[in-house]
Amino acid sequence: MLGTRTAWTPVGDGEFFCPGCGGDRNYQRLSGRRRFTVLGVPLLPRGVAAPVVECAACGGHFGTDVLDHPTTTRFSAMLRDAVHTVALAVLSAGGTCSRTALETAAAAVRAAGLADCTEEQLAALVEALAADTGRVYGDGDQPCGAGLAIELHEALDPLAPHLASAGRESILLQAARIALADGPYTPAEHDTLTTVGAALTIHTNDVTRLLAAARTPS
Secondary structure, eight states: OOEEEEEEEEEEEEEEEEEETTTTEEEEEEEEEEEETTTTTTEEEEEEEEEEEEEEOOOOEEEEGGGOOOHHHHHHHHHHHHHHHHHHHHHHHGGGGGGHHHHHHHHHHHHOOOOOOOHHHHHHHHHHHHHHHHTTTTTSOOOOOHHHHHHHHHHTTTGGGGGGGHHHHHHHHHHHHHHHSSSOOOOOOOOHHHHHHHTTOOHHHHHHHHHHHSSOOO
16 A cells, blocks of 8 residues: 655666667666655655666666676677777787788787778788887887877777676787787787786786797697
């Protein structure tokens, strides 16, 4: 006979990854006001309810923190851009002179979702990056510059919280294989890979372990 009812009012909408459905879905953001009811009739106000996100497909209500998680489409784009940025960073550290390094980098970028990426495109981008930053082409002793480090963090910082440990390590290992495709790590390549590991929130000791493991033939 006595109870509480919440009246929901839509205040926004969009697309999100629904933890109930397990896929990208449309949603409504709802604000609510609670009322004390007698025999189902709302009478006295009981305050404001916490806002929720309602899935248009399953009707489930979730806390608004679910909107912090990228949709599958957005996550794929973030991963693709991150791998592309990492490949360019490693190549710019000195590997772009080697055809094998370019082939390894292009294969990694294509696997991440840029199916039309070619070795020639990567080489042209690295040359343009070198010209823009004033970097000496192929100088393997020059450390990762501040601008390049910023680009790596911009690409990897938003992605890292949504990757499991194995996923973050996989990106670093891909980068290490690009660097090793034309020989041992140069100081610049090692510095760049260390920056990649830090941006992926991989512990320093684990970065060292992974870079050493990448040197060992499988």
